[in-house]
Amino acid sequence: MNMVEAINNALHNEMKSDDKVLIIGEDVGKDGGVFRVTDGLIQEFGEDRVIDSPLAESGIVGFAIGLALYGFKPIAEIQFMGFLWPCLDQLSSHASRIRNRTWGRYTVPLVVRAPYGGGVRALEHHAESFESILAHIPGLKVVIPSNPYDAKGLLISSIRDPDPVVFLEPKRIYRGFKEEVPEEAYIEEIGKAKVLVEGDDLTLVGWGSMIPKILKARELMLEKGIKAEVIDIRSISPYDYHTVHKSVEKTGRIVVVQEAPRTLGFASEIISRINDNEMLNLKAPAFRVTGFDVPFPYYKMEEWAMPDLDRIIKASRQVLKW
């Protein structure tokens, strides 16, 4: 399955096994979602559970929070991350706080899904990556898969999670590649980073659509005898710094690759944590390969805006030089 199919399959699994699960969003029903992620679900589960909503993102998330409070497990789709801004009030003022505000008397088992990221020659507002903003909001979980297998396992975990999860889907690789994905349900634990390949020379970390690039960079470097360890963060909130720090302890060198604008992207937090706990183990300053502090550009300039193999490899060389 590719990632779209894996996510669709996860939704299908969970809707089938738990009739409290339902989906709401723009065009998620008849149209099957603009990326076809919810394709076929309305036919199987009906329009009461696969709800084509009016065009109102704050309303969608607010409505979904209400459903969650009432005992359902809503999955809200926001068509593009660029249209998630109007939901931040509902997410930060309520979804993320209601358990804490009521000491567990009320809870919000909500999933908000949104495709995110650039590199698909999209119109403005269709290529944003502001995941770090979500990770700054206490009480949310923020999960980002980088492959079909994880996408399914992490989404199922997110749906079953008793707390609100924002699930960001790197649309650049929605149909980028296929993998074996079991038909039956399985879970991948939220809050655990994954060492994708081991290595001793340096640590490469990233998430989402940066992972395939990082893996390719690793391959190219391997040809020169450099063994990079590759870590997929998978969840930026909670953030599994143990796994990253263990790797840095070993390699002493780290490059963090992030598509989002540079200032205060999640890489900043990764590096701050390394400073807190692992500075003495660093043999070179940590290096950030990031997007720039500009809105994601119109597509003629998009290749300039995104980290690429070349930049990842040059950054790796730089930290290895020390």
Next chain:
Amino acid sequence: MNMVEAINNALHNEMKSDDKVLIIGEDVGKDGGVFRVTDGLIQEFGEDRVIDSPLAESGIVGFAIGLALYGFKPIAEIQFMGFLWPCLDQLSSHASRIRNRTWGRYTVPLVVRAPYGGGVRALEHHAESFESILAHIPGLKVVIPSNPYDAKGLLISSIRDPDPVVFLEPKRIYRGFKEEVPEEAYIEEIGKAKVLVEGDDLTLVGWGSMIPKILKARELMLEKGIKAEVIDIRSISPYDYHTVHKSVEKTGRIVVVQEAPRTLGFASEIISRINDNEMLNLKAPAFRVTGFDVPFPYYKMEEWAMPDLDRIIKASRQVLKW
């Protein structure tokens, strides 16, 4: 003047000298603002220029953007930073982008003012500090004064700035102390940090209401012979890393004090930049004294939630121990 008076005085100055300047917000007119920051302005400038708006934050900022596009210099007041969430769409999708989107054909000389921060025994949603979220949005400027003098000079700069500025006012110290503030207009440059006190032993940096605490901590440490250099960041976007790095070059030790939640607060960016450029000059890992990754608590617990003298001094000791 105290900070409320200084801000009021700046508004008065600018409205008087430029009839394109106007104010819009909830209760800014007859009531003079819930903190009385706009007191007396409606009487002097009339209700066309000091506009009591309906209760709609996205509308306020959208409306102000329209005014700015048309050639005015609107100052939008958001009553509390906790109610700024609904404005993020207008701010990030438009205010911050219109110059770039049109290559300068249209621009948005807008100021959004909001009181922020805790420590005033407020109700929930009245004590937020999510300034780092604004600093992650390319195209905005984010200015935070820590004293009446700067508040006036920086606000005048913000009003005259040709680009959108979010001006955050640390309400904890709105009336905390008075300073000499000239009656006439003057400016403080945006994007310049300020070394408040020099010192060789370590660097203490912060912004907003953390500054008076830091200064007090410095005093107490001075009694033990420790000379800290104190830097007021004043503008987190653009961020004047030169000033901070110059200090770190000298002291080799730094403590960053931030009221906001820890993960991805602006301290993370400060530390990442030090990692980028100054790691070799560090004699100890940089230390963050921050809020916790929880919503700002109901006031019985607020003292636990905020950095205090004790924590600042302990952190300083820790970085000095190395």
Next chain:
Amino acid sequence: MFQIIDSNGKLVGLDPNLDEKLLKEMYWWMVYARMADDKALKLQRQGRIGTFPPTTGQEATQVGSGLATDKEDWIFPAFRELGTYLLRGIPLEKMFLYFMGDVRGNIIPENVRNLPMYVPVSTQIPQAVGAAYGMKLSNKKNAVVCFFGDGATSKGDFSEGLNFAGIFNTPNVFICQNNQWAISVPRKKQTASKTIAQKAIAYGFPGILVDGNDVLAMYLATKEALERAKSGDGPTLIEAYTYRLRMHTTADDPTRYRTDEELKEWEQRDPITRFRIYLESLGIWSKEWQKELETKAEDMIKKAIEKAENIEELKPEDLFSYMYLEMNPSLTEQLDYLKKMLATKEIEENSEKIEGGFP
């Protein structure tokens, strides 16, 4: 405007023939809410509770509508519904706790289907619609009542929420406590719409203008709207025309923006006085009964204060334990840090006096 008794307590609408028990209950909750409000104001002035929004003048709106609900109906409040809050079964000490800055004020009893107060204006509205959708999907014959102010009708979430309700035909009753002011902004500067009730037209369901100082009108209008909702006929917007007799919150100074005449005029329409006169005309009210109610209320209020003031101290854990079902490693580290800091505290800051209130 739908009205049963006028400002003088005279029956001007159809006699609803409600039974005495219910009428007495209405009166009791209004008196209790008013007295609790009085007391809260005193406590605030003594520094024993923090800023709070008084409810005086709006008791009929809150009590009339609240008593029309069933236990199984849900309520999504704003922050100025003390009457409803109490009559639904939330102990008064919770309210005191809340305004003492104690988060435990929000732990609503398990059997009470109220959400705690919503501070960010209007944000409860789409949530109330989602909950109602869930109810409908669960084939429950219940409804969701959602409160908000006149100011709230300007917010996007009001419009998005009501639009969802119209589309999904949810069992919602929206009650706008139009108390004529949103802090200093008068109703006519809040919207150019002639009434708030007519805003329902934009969402395809009925809106009705009700005298919010008439507890009987509020009761009947809400009852009818609830019946509509429960029988599948969809949502209703009720504009309860009322008045906030006190300040917006204890941090507010209403003399800056409204006239004494206006206040006096509305004091004449006091919802409790008018209902008392009506009950007296029915032979239900007496001075002795009034005394009885007041004594009972005083006693309850006293006990609530005692309970709230004597609650056990909060622990550092309480700052972190309820963030997620399970605490994550970062939070555990932060909690450890906090505990260590408190255990080794050397410098006590004498928190400087904080000036300048907030609304």
Next chain:
Amino acid sequence: MFQIIDSNGKLVGLDPNLDEKLLKEMYWWMVYARMADDKALKLQRQGRIGTFPPTTGQEATQVGSGLATDKEDWIFPAFRELGTYLLRGIPLEKMFLYFMGDVRGNIIPENVRNLPMYVPVSTQIPQAVGAAYGMKLSNKKNAVVCFFGDGATSKGDFSEGLNFAGIFNTPNVFICQNNQWAISVPRKKQTASKTIAQKAIAYGFPGILVDGNDVLAMYLATKEALERAKSGDGPTLIEAYTYRLRMHTTADDPTRYRTDEELKEWEQRDPITRFRIYLESLGIWSKEWQKELETKAEDMIKKAIEKAENIEELKPEDLFSYMYLEMNPSLTEQLDYLKKMLATKEIEENSEKIEGGFP
């Protein structure tokens, strides 16, 4: 529904007695817009431009309203107003550039008071109100026309914006191009309001339902609303009842959600055909003239493509130079890094094929 000519091009309303020059202009802009749309679709299929939202079927709405404006009026568009865009004086190549992913498509000529397209639905609405307030404050006798779709009426910004307009009595004309669909969501699932026009009641100003496929009706209704606005009588909401004859965007497949019958029915109401018949009946339209217009349009379209395809290359600076009036040190550093990376580039990625469109 306000109508001057019906689907068959027959005069059914009062004869507006517009002069021939104007009628010819109306027809020209509709033909030009339609042909540009046709061509854009071809270019998109050839990979020469990216995803774009076709406008076919909605030309009368756009041209009728657009021609009612003065040069000094401002326009805040959504993204499906090609007709208005062209007739206001924005060269067609800008539109092509925009959909080629070239930000220079947004550099509107200095003398044209149009904003560039707004992608986030409804966000232009409160801005249009702010600009109109500014106009009024400047004592200009002009107005602001703001376009949006039926889907847009569900967003909070629609409601907040219109409410401001009502309160401040701004010179705004709001034109809702109700084309019956918001991607796959039909109008009746967008709101339970019977018409969109009636939503104006919630904001205290008039709303009017107009046949959006009737260019004369659109012209007259907009003209009248503009006059109201300019003479200080405040805003108007115009619901232009029309239909999107093509896909939502080139990435959309409308057969998934709508029927052939519906499409056929609306094709019969094509705004251009009907106006042609009308002009023919007045003796204005002829085959030769049609030919003339088509030749002219073809020529202009060809030149626009040439211009757009031959624009100079973008430079790395262009990514950074327009963020602020002055570039700050962080951006300068980032630009230097980018330049260095490009200058020393070793590995060229052959961008993998991107599958899966987007709307």
